[in-house]
Amino acid sequence: MTLPVAVPLALAALAAPVPARAQAAPHGPLPDRRVPMEPTAWPFTAIGRVNVVQGPAHRSHCTGTLVGPRQVLTAAHCLFDARLDAWVKPHQIHFVAGQARDVNTGIAEVEAFRLAPGIDLRLATRPNRSGIAPEMIGRDWAILTLRQPMALKPVPWLVLPKAELPGSRPGAVVALAGYAADRPFLPVIHRGCAARIDAPAEGLLSDACDSMSGESGAPVLLLDADGSTALVGIHTAVTRSPGAGNAGRSATGIGVAAGSFAAALDETVRQ
Numbered sequence: 394m395t396l397p398v399a400v401p402l403a404l405a406a407l408a409a410p411v412p413a414r415a416q417a418a419p420h421g422p423l424p425d426r427r428v429p430m431e432p433t434a435w436p437f438t439a440i441g442r443v444n445v446v447q448g449p450a451h452r453s454h455c456t457g458t459l460v461g462p463r464q465v466l467t468a469a470h471c472l473f474d475a476r477l478d479a480w481v482k483p484h485q486i487h488f489v490a491g492q493a494r495d496v497n498t499g500i501a502e503v504e505a506f507r508l509a510p511g512i513d514l515r516l517a518t519r520p521n522r523s524g525i526a527p528e529m530i531g532r533d534w535a536i537l538t539l540r541q542p543m544a545l546k547p548v549p550w551l552v553l554p555k556a557e558l559p560g561s562r563p564g565a566v567v568a569l570a571g572y573a574a575d576r577p578f579l580p581v582i583h584r585g586c587a588a589r590i591d592a593p594a595e596g597l598l599s600d601a602c603d604s605m606s607g608e609s610g611a612p613v614l615l616l617d618a619d620g621s622t623a624l625v626g627i628h629t630a631v632t633r634s635p636g637a638g639n640a641g642r643s644a645t646g647i648g649v650a651a652g653s654f655a656a657a658l659d660e661t662v663r664q
Contacts, residue, residue, distance in 0.1 A: 425642070426603045427573070427581040432491040436548045436622050437580060438498045440612060441490035442572045443467045443537070445481055447474050456571035456611040457488055458624060460550060461662035462542035465503075466654070467610035468629040469535040470525065472506060473514045480508075488537060490545060494578050501539040507661060508535050509654070525630070530647060531596040533629045534654045536661050551615060551623035552652045556590040558625065564618025569602035569628055569646075571611030588613050590625065596653040598626035605631075605642040613648065626650045 439459040446452050455471035465488050474481050483503045491498030509532035559565040570582040586602035612624040631643035
């Protein structure tokens with residue numbers, strides 16, 4: 394099976410020191426349905442930036458979600474230093490929850506992280522320097538363990554095999570929220586998009602949500618009609634399609650379904 398191709402620079406945590414300007418596609422600019430938001434209410438108080446310091450002049454960020462008192466879920470490739478062809482060390486990572494410009498709902502250092510079994514992002518395994526092997530897409534998740542618990546309500550996760558969302562959950566809304574490169578210190582949200590679980594293959598998630606560099610690891614949220622909220626997967630990369638691509642922003646994405654990491658989360662959070 395041929396899977397969508399991850400956007401270049403995926404292994405550099407999909408972040409840039411200076412946000413790139415979007416360039417018009419052949420059929421006009423890509424509509425942007427993302428809306429800036431103030432993360433003052435749950436679950437957005439539990440979503441934040443995963444900051445990675447790879448060196449004095451090498452910093453990047455992704456998006457992560459507090460899923461336990463000391464556990465943050467994000468994309469694994471955010472923790473891989475392509476320059477050194479190796480994983481970063483835990484002390485190089487910080488989680489900033491609910492960041493809105495110069496305020497936040499909490500900051501924590503990372504003590505350790507857990508990767509999916511068998512994940513390998515070394516250059517020798519990649520189809521090109523900026524790509525990721527198709528068999529690694531479903532393993533592109535990581536659980537960060539913080540040094541201290543955060544006094545915030547975590548976001549629960551929900552396994553929904555082969556679900557078509559929101560269609561299979563009447564009254565529910567799908568949303569993708571993260572810290573994009575064009576607005577790195579204030580989250581943006583695309584509320585009212587769609588996601589398919591176990592597509593294009595088991596353990597994966599495909600979404601029709603607007604996103605940009607920096608939103609790797611962002612939670613795909615199911616806002617249910619009863620008022621509950623759960624994470625059904627994480628967004629890890631965008632896909633290219635004719636007339637859509639520009640500067641790392643896309644309206645289609647791929648990621649990891651909750652079924653791929655639920656057992657690891659259960660075990661880690663209970664420790």
